[in-house]
Amino acid sequence: MGAAVIVKGLKKTFNLRHSHSLKETLVWLVKGRKGDLTKKFDALHDVSFEIQPGETVALLGFNGSGKSTLLKLISGVILPDQGTVRTKGRVAGLIEVGAGFHPDLSGRENVYLNAAILGMSEQEIHEKFDDIVAFSEIEQFIDTEVKFYSSGMFLRLAFAVAVHTQPDIFLVDEILAVGDEPFQRKCLAKIKQLSDEGRTLVVVSHDLDMISRICDRGVVLSSGTVQFEGPADQAVAWLRERN
Amino acid sequence: MSNSTDTYAVPGVGAGLLDVYRRRYLLKLIVRKELRVRYRGSVLGLAWSYVKPLVQYVVLFFALGIVLRVGDQIPNYALYMFSGVIVINFFSEAFSNATRSIVSNAALVKKIYLPRELFPVASVWVAAVHFLPQLIVLLAAALLSGWHPDVMQLFGALLGFIIVAVTATGLGLLAGAINVFFRDAENIVDMLMMIVTWTSPVLYDWTMIRRLAAPWVLTIYQLNPITVAVELFHWAFWYPTVDQPVELPPHLLVTGFIGLGMAALFLVIGQIVFRRLEGHFAQEV
Numbered sequence: 001m002g003a004a005v006i007v008k009g010l011k012k013t014f015n016l017r018h019s020h021s022l023k024e025t026l027v028w029l030v031k032g033r034k035g036d037l038t039k040k041f042d043a044l045h046d047v048s049f050e051i052q053p054g055e056t057v058a059l060l061g062f063n064g065s066g067k068s069t070l071l072k073l074i075s076g077v078i079l080p081d082q083g084t085v086r087t088k089g090r091v092a093g094l095i096e097v098g099a100g101f102h103p104d105l106s107g108r109e110n111v112y113l114n115a116a117i118l119g120m121s122e123q124e125i126h127e128k129f130d131d132i133v134a135f136s137e138i139e140q141f142i143d144t145e146v147k148f149y150s151s152g153m154f155l156r157l158a159f160a161v162a163v164h165t166q167p168d169i170f171l172v173d174e175i176l177a178v179g180d181e182p183f184q185r186k187c188l189a190k191i192k193q194l195s196d197e198g199r200t201l202v203v204v205s206h207d208l209d210m211i212s213r214i215c216d217r218g219v220v221l222s223s224g225t226v227q228f229e230g231p232a233d234q235a236v237a238w239l240r241e242r243n
Numbered sequence: 244m245s246n247s248t249d250t251y252a253v254p255g256v257g258a259g260l261l262d263v264y265r266r267r268y269l270l271k272l273i274v275r276k277e278l279r280v281r282y283r284g285s286v287l288g289l290a291w292s293y294v295k296p297l298v299q300y301v302v303l304f305f306a307l308g309i310v311l312r313v314g315d316q317i318p319n320y321a322l323y324m325f326s327g328v329i330v331i332n333f334f335s336e337a338f339s340n341a342t343r344s345i346v347s348n349a350a351l352v353k354k355i356y357l358p359r360e361l362f363p364v365a366s367v368w369v370a371a372v373h374f375l376p377q378l379i380v381l382l383a384a385a386l387l388s389g390w391h392p393d394v395m396q397l398f399g400a401l402l403g404f405i406i407v408a409v410t411a412t413g414l415g416l417l418a419g420a421i422n423v424f425f426r427d428a429e430n431i432v433d434m435l436m437m438i439v440t441w442t443s444p445v446l447y448d449w450t451m452i453r454r455l456a457a458p459w460v461l462t463i464y465q466l467n468p469i470t471v472a473v474e475l476f477h478w479a480f481w482y483p484t485v486d487q488p489v490e491l492p493p494h495l496l497v498t499g500f501i502g503l504g505m506a507a508l509f510l511v512i513g514q515i516v517f518r519r520l521e522g523h524f525a526q527e528v
Contacts, residue, residue, distance in 0.1 A: 006251070014526060022427040072525065076255030076356035079522035086251035091356075099354035102276055104283045113276055116269040117357055 002088070003050040004169055004200040005074060009083035010047040012069055012224075013040050043069045044224045046083075053088070053168075056191075056201040058211040058232055060239050061221035067204045068173055070221065071095060074202065075171050089168025089200075092118045096173065098158030103147035107138065110146055111161055118165040128164045135190075136160035137183075156183060163190045170194060173204045188214060212236045255356055255522065259514050262358035269357070273365040278372060292373040293380070296332055300325060307446050317448050318485050322381075322388055326480040327445035327473045329377040334407050334469055335436040337370035341415020342432045345423050349528045359521055360514075363415040367408055374404075381480055388484040395496070396479040402499045403475035406506045410468045413509030416517040423520065423528050443470040444477075449492050465492060468509070471502030 016039040044066045051057050059067040072078045073085055075093025100114040111132055115125045133139055136156040138149075146154060162172075191214060195201055205211055211218065211232055218235025220228040228238045263270060282288040304321060307313045314320030344362035345352060352359060382390075422428035440446065442464070453461055464470060474492050482491060492498065 022425045025425070074254060076253075077352075077354065077525045079255050085254050087254050088251055091252075091254060093355055095354045100351055102280065104280050105276060109276070109279070113272045116266075116272050117351070117355055122268045 004053040004055070004088050005051040005202070006086040007050070007070075007074070007083070008048050008085075010044050010070070010073060010080050010085065011042070011082035012044040012066075012073060012078070013081050014043050015039070016041050042224055044073070044080075047221075047224070047226055048083075049219055049226065049229060051200060051202065053200055054195065054198045055217060056195045056203065056215045058215040058218045058235065059202065059204045059221060060208075060211065060218050060235055061227075065221040066224040067221055068095065069224075071171050071173055071202065071204055074169075087169055090119055090166075091169045091171065092162065092165045092167035093171040094162050094173065095171070097155055097162070101146055101154070101158060104145060106145050107133075107142040107149070107157055111142075111157065114158070114161045115165060118162065119167070120165055124166075132157075132160045132164050135164070135186075152180065152183075159187060163187075163194065167199065169200045169202070171202045174206070208236045208240065257358045259358070259518055260360050260364070260510075263360045263364050266358060266361070270361055270365060270368070273361055274368045274372070277365060277369045281369075289376075293376050296329065296377055297380075299332075300328055303328065303446065313447055318487055318489065319388060319481060322384055322484060323448070323477060323481045324446060325381055325384060326476040327443065328440075329374065329381055330403065330407060330469070330473050330476050331440050331443065331445055332377065333370055333374040333404075334411055334472075335439060336373060337367040337408070337411035338415055338418070339429070339432050339436055340366035340370060341411060342418040342422050342429050344415070345419045345524060346426070346429075346528060352528050353525050359524060360416065360517065363419045363517075364412060366415060367412050370411070371408065385480045385484060390480070390484050392479055392483045396483060399475040399495065399499060400479035402496075402503065403472035403479070406468050406472045406475075406499070406502045409503070409506035410509050413506065413511070413513035416510075416513030420513075420517045420520040420524075423524050439469060442467060443473045445473055449474070450490055465498060466501065466505065468502040468505045471498050471505075475499055 047066075047070065059070060061067050069078070071093070072095055073080055074087065075091060075095060076085075077093065077095065098114075100117040101110045102113070105113065111129065112125055115128070115132070116122075120128070133142055136153075136159075138153050138157060141149065141153060146157075149157070162170075188210070191201065195214075201215075203211065203215060215232035218228070218230065218232040219226055220235050220239055228235055230238075258265075278289070282291065285291065287294065304324060308320050308324070317323050341363035344366045345359060348362050351357070352362075418428045418432050444452070449461075449465070452464055456464065465474075474495060478491060478495055482489070
């Protein structure tokens, strides 16, 4: 059995200044393409690693180190400029909790929509619906429009949908910061359960204590390159030393 | 996204419109969302899709049929005009909403990978949902005028509908993708939609163009897929109610299939451009 995620020689460059006007671009073209229309910024540079099935891996680093970009590349939201990403099995990318939620739809409609966005079939959603609602503990408000939810209720429902999608690879960005203490414990238990079921988890978080508790391995990024790769507690220690 | 566990997938690279078919349940939910969101907090709700075209139609009919007397040369002018107007309404709603669809779903496009073709296709679908009540009104009006179509004419109407839907999807994919990089696209499309009513025989008939223009201009005019669809609708809903001799454009069905070919070509071009640009959507939108 091969790796679940293979990342090879990844490079991603962003344009810093965006030109959204046809006029500006035409002027630039007419002037013989003098100068760069946009400034460039390397978000990731030559990043390679592999993640084995069933592993729980944390992507670590300070703000702007390229963690979220890397997660977006693995989920396919953006494509690399160089290098390759390969994944095996169903991927559920949670770059932001509740990204697919629409404020004007009810909780129920949002569960269906979001679960379908994350790749579940109609039948799977029907089967899991009650579990999702029960996990979120907001049964009472499930037919209320989401715009009337408190932020805690919103995150609970969004997280509940995400953990019930049964992906082979689960990508999560900062979602461990959801809800109150009891709900957080419940989320962590659920994540542990997913990982025990043999699912692969890739986590981005700034909560270093939590990472050293739940992750097997850590990949530390800095200025878009991999600086350290090893057991989670060592990775956390490595990062703390440079703080 | 692939369900197989023994082969590697390249994230972010899908099968285009084929993926839309594979995930048609999601398409259904997105269409439902669009319809729900469109009429949030409105008392009339979907009834607005009757009221708006009706008002527009009454204005046009009054101005052209009664004041300018265009209708004197076309028998059953009210029905003639309505069968063309609903085609144009369908096309312009589908095309202009598809053009905006990627940008207006930016929150999703940026955060989660899903086949982005879903959004333009959903826009066309929503327009088709709005087209349905207008078609029912047209059928009622035709029946009142003694409508008795044959099978070929009904087939012609279906062909016309497919041509418009496919053209709108193709052009919507193209303009929707370009709109991510240049928001000028939506303004250009709005401008085109102002013209499109007049570049097809909706308010007048094709013989008026024949009288004015050179034969090759007329040929180009008649090859416009929207013109093809409008003429097919005339053939299906208006022509059977007319009891005096009128001149239909020649070779309607042949032009119909050419129109379908053109629509398919637009779809292929739209899909190719969309796929080439799709990789940059999340970072540019």
